[in-house]
Amino acid sequence: MHCTYCATMIRPAHWPIFMPGRTGLRYGDGRIICAPCHRTAIKHGHQLEAVWQHVRHCFAELGLTIRWDQVFLRLQDRRAMQQVGANTVGYAQVVICRDRIDSRVVMLYGMPAALAVETLAHELGHVWCCEQHVRFSPDSKDEEGFCNVLGCLALQRLGQQHNAPERIRAMFANPDPVYGEKFRQQWQTMQKLGWNDYRQQLLRTPVTGHVMVAHGIKCCANVPGIQVWVI
Numbered sequence: 723m724h725c726t727y728c729a730t731m732i733r734p735a736h737w738p739i740f741m742p743g744r745t746g747l748r749y750g751d752g753r754i755i756c757a758p759c760h761r762t763a764i765k766h767g768h769q770l771e772a773v774w775q776h777v778r779h780c781f782a783e784l785g786l787t788i789r790w791d792q793v794f795l796r797l798q799d800r801r802a803m804q805q806v807g808a809n810t811v812g813y814a815q816v817v818i819c820r821d822r823i824d825s826r827v828v829m830l831y832g833m834p835a836a837l838a839v840e841t842l843a844h845e846l847g848h849v850w851c852c853e854q855h856v857r858f859s860p861d862s863k864d865e866e867g868f869c870n871v872l873g874c875l876a877l878q879r880l881g882q883q884h885n886a887p888e889r890i891r892a893m894f895a896n897p898d899p900v901y902g903e904k905f906r907q908q909w910q911t912m913q914k915l916g917w918n919d920y921r922q923q924l925l926r927t928p929v930t931g932h933v934m935v936a937h938g939i940k941c942c943a944n945v946p947g948i949q950v951w952v953i
């Protein structure tokens with residue numbers, strides 16, 4: 723048995739203590755999680771609030787404005803998340819209609835804190851793009867790369883906390899053509915231009931008129947030995 727989030731081996735409870743592997747537990751939905759990952763797991767409202775505040779602070783530092791009071795955030799179990807896609811750990815739905823904006827971000831219950839931070843920053847990146855009418859053209863998949871840039875920047879602001887450095891390494895090593903390759907392309911562009919010019923460039927291509935968007939876009943973030951899906 724291996725931890726769903728760090729792939730470390732879990733020692734079954736009946737094995738003697740000197741046998742290799744970490745202690746861990748199994749969630750009701752079947753996920754196995756090692757004790758160190760579980761210590762940071764986001765399961766309750768006050769933990770989710772801490773993740774929210776961290777990401778909100780990062781967005782403020784980056785000059786990204788969102789109608790925070792109109793974003794509805796909640797945790798959901800794996801069965802409900804699987805209706806969106808296999809191994810989904812988060813998704814965003816944004817509906818913009820005339821002056822009204824309703825955003826909903828749903829995240830998987832019980833993820834380790836660093837993955838939760840990365841996921842929330844990514845999803846709120848989609849919300850920001852919708853609210854600001856940012857359109858990635860000609861390849862709309864570049865938006866996934868941009869959202870992962872935000873996920874990575876939010877992880878960087880965790881410093882050495884939790885397993886943020888490992889998550890960052892996994893993002894840069896992700897072989898996925900969208901969530902790995904597009905991320906690295908966007909990251910390079912951001913580094914070349916500098917954050918402020920990069921953000922300004924995105925804001926220069928507004929979509930006119932009213933748009934209605936409802937999407938759940940899949941993002942793959944790899945950790946050695948396992949795959950988790952961020953939407």
Ligand SMILES: [Zn+2]
Nearest residue numbers: 725728756759
């Ligand atoms: Zn683990």
Ligand SMILES: [Zn+2]
Nearest residue numbers: 866939941953
């Ligand atoms: Zn996405």
